Amino acid sequence: MTAKRETRAAATARFAIGECSLGAILVAASTRGVCAILIGDDPERLACDLQDRFPRAMLSGGDPDFERSVATVVGFVEAPGLGLDLPLDIRGTAFQQRVWQALQEIPAGQTASYAEIARRIGAPKAVRAVARACAANPLAVAIPCHRAVRNDGQLSGYRWGIERKRALLDREAGR
Structure with missing residues (x-):
């Protein structure tokens, strides 16, 4: 973006x-x-x-x-x-919008791999582009890019730091 x-x-x-x-x-x-x-x-x-x-x-x-x-x-x-009940002004490319929508569909406390998100949006070869869309997300927590993980389930890349990503996921999972 x-x-x-x-x-x-x-x-x-x-x-x-x-x-x-x-x-x-x-x-x-x-x-x-x-x-x-x-x-x-x-x-x-x-x-x-x-x-x-x-x-x-x-x-x-x-x-x-x-x-x-x-x-x-x-x-x-x-x-x-x-929950977060505020109107959002979400701006990005059409591809980013699709990625961000897919992220919002991941239930709190759960994760999905970048590859899985790419498949969900109909672009299975666009794994790196999905990761870039997550990195471009200007709406931390509202668009839950912290729910995107590596294929092996490990945490990776989070614009606001891995420890924050871990803390958000732990809170969502009730830990």
């Missing part, structure tokens, strides 16, 4: 940064819905990442009303069984 594609419809975006057990978390929304959920160790780096994703957008932070959305996302991170 390129920043150019994302900025076409993102003239303005509100954002707020909070803390959760996985570190700092940034939630941003366009007028259509949540367009970014980013997790990391450095709140300033998350804000820079958001700016890089939406270089032409007018970003506004510090909105007390919007901070409720961050609280909702933090609640979901801490207790995935609560």
